[in-house]
Amino acid sequence: xxxxxxxxxxxxxxxxxxxxxxxxGIIKKTIQLGRSEDRTDHPSERLGMMLRVAFGQxxxxxxxxxxxxxxxxxxxxxxxxxEVLEIILDGLSGQHRMFAxxxxxxxxxxxxxxxxxxxxxxxxxxxxxLRRDVVKVDRLQASKHRxxxxxxxxxxxxxxxxxIVLMVAILTMNAADSVLQDINSVxxxxxxxxxxxxxxxxxxxxxxxxxxxxxERGAWWFHIVGILGFAVYVTYSKHLHIALAFPNTYFARxxxxxxxxxxxxxxxxxxxxxxxxxxxxGTPPAAAEAPGRFGAKDVQDLSWKNLMxxxxxxxxxxxxxxxxANITGKKLxxxxxxxxxxxxxxxxxxxxxxxSGEFVDDGKSLLGDYILEEEILACTTxxxxxxxxxxxxxxxxxxxQLRRFQIMEEAKAPASWNGMFSNxxxxxxxxxxxxxxxxxxxxxxx
Amino acid sequence: MSETHYKVPTMAEMAAEGKxxxxxxxxxCAGSFDDRSKKITVAFVKILNKIGIDFAxxxxxxxCTGDPARRAGNEFLFxxxxxxxxxxxxxxxxxxxxxxxxxxxNTLKNEYPxxxxxxxxxxxxxxxxxxxxxxxxxxxxxxxxxxxxxxxxDSCYLGRANGIYEAPRTVLEALDADLVEMKRSRxxxxxxxxxGAQMFKDAEPGRKEVNIERIEEALxxxxxxxxxxxxxxxxxxxxxxxxxxxxxxxxxxDLAELIAQAEGL
Numbered sequence: 001x002x003x004x005x006x007x008x009x010x011x012x013x014x015x016x017x018x019x020x021x022x023x024x025g026i027i028k029k030t031i032q033l034g035r036s037e038d039r040t041d042h043p044s045e046r047l048g049m050m051l052r053v054a055f056g057q058x059x060x061x062x063x064x065x066x067x068x069x070x071x072x073x074x075x076x077x078x079x080x081x082x083e084v085l086e087i088i089l090d091g092l093s094g095q096h097r098m099f100a101x102x103x104x105x106x107x108x109x110x111x112x113x114x115x116x117x118x119x120x121x122x123x124x125x126x127x128x129x130l131r132r133d134v135v136k137v138d139r140l141q142a143s144k145h146r147x148x149x150x151x152x153x154x155x156x157x158x159x160x161x162x163x164i165v166l167m168v169a170i171l172t173m174n175a176a177d178s179v180l181q182d183i184n185s186v187x188x189x190x191x192x193x194x195x196x197x198x199x200x201x202x203x204x205x206x207x208x209x210x211x212x213x214x215x216e217r218g219a220w221w222f223h224i225v226g227i228l229g230f231a232v233y234v235t236y237s238k239h240l241h242i243a244l245a246f247p248n249t250y251f252a253r254x255x256x257x258x259x260x261x262x263x264x265x266x267x268x269x270x271x272x273x274x275x276x277x278x279x280x281x282g283t284p285p286a287a288a289e290a291p292g293r294f295g296a297k298d299v300q301d302l303s304w305k306n307l308m309x310x311x312x313x314x315x316x317x318x319x320x321x322x323x324x325a326n327i328t329g330k331k332l333x334x335x336x337x338x339x340x341x342x343x344x345x346x347x348x349x350x351x352x353x354x355x356s357g358e359f360v361d362d363g364k365s366l367l368g369d370y371i372l373e374e375e376i377l378a379c380t381t382x383x384x385x386x387x388x389x390x391x392x393x394x395x396x397x398x399x400x401q402l403r404r405f406q407i408m409e410e411a412k413a414p415a416s417w418n419g420m421f422s423n424x425x426x427x428x429x430x431x432x433x434x435x436x437x438x439x440x441x442x443x444x445x446x
Numbered sequence: 447m448s449e450t451h452y453k454v455p456t457m458a459e460m461a462a463e464g465k466x467x468x469x470x471x472x473x474x475c476a477g478s479f480d481d482r483s484k485k486i487t488v489a490f491v492k493i494l495n496k497i498g499i500d501f502a503x504x505x506x507x508x509x510c511t512g513d514p515a516r517r518a519g520n521e522f523l524f525x526x527x528x529x530x531x532x533x534x535x536x537x538x539x540x541x542x543x544x545x546x547x548x549x550x551x552n553t554l555k556n557e558y559p560x561x562x563x564x565x566x567x568x569x570x571x572x573x574x575x576x577x578x579x580x581x582x583x584x585x586x587x588x589x590x591x592x593x594x595x596x597x598x599x600d601s602c603y604l605g606r607a608n609g610i611y612e613a614p615r616t617v618l619e620a621l622d623a624d625l626v627e628m629k630r631s632r633x634x635x636x637x638x639x640x641x642g643a644q645m646f647k648d649a650e651p652g653r654k655e656v657n658i659e660r661i662e663e664a665l666x667x668x669x670x671x672x673x674x675x676x677x678x679x680x681x682x683x684x685x686x687x688x689x690x691x692x693x694x695x696x697x698x699x700d701l702a703e704l705i706a707q708a709e710g711l
Contacts, residue, residue, distance in 0.1 A: 258607025259556035263521050267561060270525040295519065324637040324660075329653030378650040381517050381642030382602040387633050403519030417518050420646040424523055428509030428530075429475040430646055439505040441477070441484040445452040445491060 009091035009224075016228035023235040027311060030349040033359075034304035039251040049392075050250040059390040069124045073163075076121035077242065080170075083114050087224050097177075097189045112195035115174065119196050122167040125160045132156060139317030147336035152238065152315055159239050166226045173219035175200035180212050187213075241314035245391040248312040251305055252392035257383045260400060263294070295404025298365040299345045302401060309393040310342035319385035319395055325378040332378035334385035334395035340370035341398060367402045376402045377414065452495045456505040457538045468500040470540045472554065474547035475510050476677035482684060483677035486546055489706035490570055496711060497582045501544075507534060511553040518643040525561065528553075532563035546570040546702060548603035548676045549641070555608070569604055571614040571675045571701055578620045588710030591623040596704075597669035598625065599660065599683060600635030601676035614675050617701050621708055626667045636660050638682035645678050661686025665696065672698045 039046075052058045057074060061067035086099045100107045131137045140156065142148040148156075174197035180188040182201075193201070204212060234240055271277035296302045319334035320326050326333050344366045352359050367373070376399050385395045406412050413421070420430045427435050460467055471494065477487040494501050512527030535543075543565050545551050555567035577583040596618055604610045611632045618625050630636040639649070639656025649655060661683060664672045672687070674680050683698045699707075 256552075256556050256608050258552040258603055260516055262557070262560040263525075266521050266525055270522065270529055273526070274529055276529070294521070322634070324639060324656045325650070325652070327636075328639075328649075328656050328659050330650045331652075332650070374650050377647075378652075379642050380602070380637045380639055380644050380656065382637035383606040384602075384634075384637065387606050400517070400519070403517075404521055405519075407519035408521060413518065413520075414647045416647040417643065420514060420518070420643070421520055421523055424510055424512070424515055424527060428527070429479060430510060430514050431475065431479055433479045435506055435509075438478045438508060439456075439503075441473070441487050442454040442491070442503075442505075445454055445488060 003094070006092060006094045012225060012228060013088065013091070016232055019232045020235055023232070026349050026353065027235070027240075029352070030299075030345050031304050031307045031311065033300050033345070033348065034302050034307040035300075037303040037305055039305055042254055045254060046250045046252075049252060049254075050246055053252075053390070053392060054245040054249040057390070062390075069127060072117075072120040072124050073128075074242075076117040079117055080114055080121075083111075083170075084224070084227055087220070091224060096187050097191060100189045100191050108192045108194070111174070111191065115171065115194050115196040118167045118170050122164055122171075125164045125167070129157065129160045129164075132160075139321040145317065145320060145333060145335070147333055147339050148315070148317075152339065155237050155239075156315065158233075159237065162226070162230050162233070166223060166230065169219050169223035169226060171197045171200060173216055173223055176204055176212050176216035176219060179204045179207070180209070180216060183209060183212075185209055185213065188216075238313065238315045241312050241391060244308065244312035248308055249392050251308065253394060253397075257386055261397070263404075266294070293405065294408040295406070296398070296401035297367050297405045297409070299341060299348055300359075301405070302341070302366075302398060306341065306394070306398050306401075307345055309395075309398075310338050310345060312391055313338040313342065313393055314391075315339060316390070318388040318390065319393075322384040322388045324380055324382060324384065330375075330378040331372065332375045334399075337371060337375070337395045337398055338393060341366060344370050367405060371402060373406060373412065376406065379403075450495075452492060454491055455502045456507075457502045457540075458505065458507065460502045461538060466539055467502040469542045469544050470535075470538075471501050471503050472543050472545035472547075472550055473503055473508060474545060474550045474677065476681075477546055478508065480677060480681065482680055486677060486680070486700040486702050489700070489711065490546055490702040492706050492711040493574070493577075493583065493702060493709065496709065497577065504534070511550045511558075513549045513553045514643040514646055516553070516557070517641070518646075528558060528561050528563070532558060532561060535563060535565065540565055542566045542568070544568045544570055544573045546675075546677070546700065548601040548607070549678065552603045552607050569608075569610060569613075569675070571604065571617060572610060574701060574705055575613040575616045578617060583620075583705060583709065585620045585622075585705065585708045587708075589707045591621040591704070591708060594621075594623045594671060595626055595667070595669040596621070596623045596671040596673050597628055597664055597667045598631070598673045598675075599628070599638065599664060599679055600631060601674065601679050602635070602637050602641050604675055605635050606633060614673070614701055617705065618673055621704060623671075626669050628663045628667055630663060636663065638676075638679040640678035640682045645681070657682035657686040658689060661690060665690060665692060670696055671704075672696065673701060673704060674698060675701050 057067065057071055060070050086097065090096055090098055103110055132140050138144055140148065142153045174194045177188060178193050178198060179201050181190055204215065207215070234242065268277065293301055299307060313335070315335060317335050323332060323334050348359055351362055379396065379399045381396060383396060423430055423432050427433055455467070457470065473487050476483040509531055510527055511531060512524035515527065516524035543554055545554065548569060551567055551569040554565060574583065578585065598614055598618055600611065615625065636659065637656060638660055664683065672683050674683055680698060680700060687693050687696050687698055
């Protein structure tokens, strides 16, 4: 009987690992569709950034209360994994609470600590659900932000419900376990009453040993299958930030927020036009490999980091809540820019899967079919969205690349921008003034 | 207009005399052509004159840094402007540039190096702060700001873009005024609505103009002076004040103008 449980567990675990590995493979492959960009410089600075921002959650504490609550979820998630490791090893070996002998009397405190986290996670998840659905925090409302309609809204609620159910399972399992210990059930290692689940014991006190074992096993299986199922779910969900926050902060931009990435392929052409470079002989290799397109029309034109950003986004909407365009009712929402980029990337990934790994043109593109011209035109490049993101996602970088495509490839600009461009060309100023009048301001001083 | 004779030497004049000034004052297009911003330029030049800074301007030789073209997506035009400017700056062997425009500042400082233009670039808020710290600007002899309520509107290209939040505030503190902060300030500061080449086109359809959202917040502090450090913010905030019909009671002034007033210039 026990061997059957072990085999079954190994099969479930193997299936989960296979599903997760396959999904990671797809995500990795689609991220690699992006342009190459070197983000490996200054490794120690990058490591420090990752430790502060992802591991230490520095930016989450801009809003202290939510920051603390999120930290409880995060710490709970990280540390409860130690117990999950025990559960997995138990499941494979057919043992029960195999860590108990190693920790001795400390095991009770360890489990007590895990239960403390479990109760904390449970409470925070309930509060977060209330914030989403009862208090109705503005940035999370589908009624206020169109990108949250449908799946994103459901996804946000499902994650919290999933976690609540898992925590209830862990506490039920421990309570049933304690009752079984009390009646000296053979398989149940004496560990003692646990910090919180002991209060659930009265619920099960009159139960028979077999019912208790069924309950404990049921809760055990439910919990571990739930966790494995959740792990698979996460790879299809906005919740992927729990993993990607780390590489995403490590590979974040280190240069000032105000600096736009240079386009060396254009520098080369400009130098030739100005007679500063006669031929292509002195062209650096990076410029020689110029892509066929200026700016970005689709996800393949963006950098791999833009694409990783899109998978890392957990749709919290802090960017959108700080965006001056969005605040004043324009269509632009930096969160939507990230979600659209990810949705397009997912569609491209599915297309590739359906066509034996090769992308077959579907007549669509990120700009036009997902993100509209009206959205990218509304951006003031103020960097509020970049400043707000707790895991250093950069929506502005995507917006500016889409603008470059729109202007340089499509020559589609508002008439007044075209006017500004021609003023720059003719009089080196964005307004229609004569360059000869540029110094007239000094007249009153003379 | 003024009794005092102010000097505004150009790089060309200096070069003709075989001289090279300590700093180049990069005026920028707004500071050169926009009537309101020209007053900022004049105020800053008066300060430079008073304390005897060895400076020059490019005069008619200056050209747009290319910032609005680059933000709009026109990288060709940006790089054409940038290359032409770099050639000229290098011809005059410019080493240190001070500018009153955060957009020029950001572009010259962060974006010209990759195109071969390497200069020490300082925004006038930092420059003024240094002069105050060194005791060269005494902030006396003119208007008394004691007890006046001033709020500071952070420019995105100075603040978030380049992490400069304290220098402008230090300058304002030197006025001994009552500095009141808006809720959205420093890293959380709300844009005036002009950046990213928005200055040069109408806004997309929405509920409200960005500068109205911002001016409501600024007026909400009860300040009689809104201090800015950017010519674009100046335009947007001034328009906002007019929109709210507060031009009689609320003034929008650049840091350089406030210091010049305090110095009696």
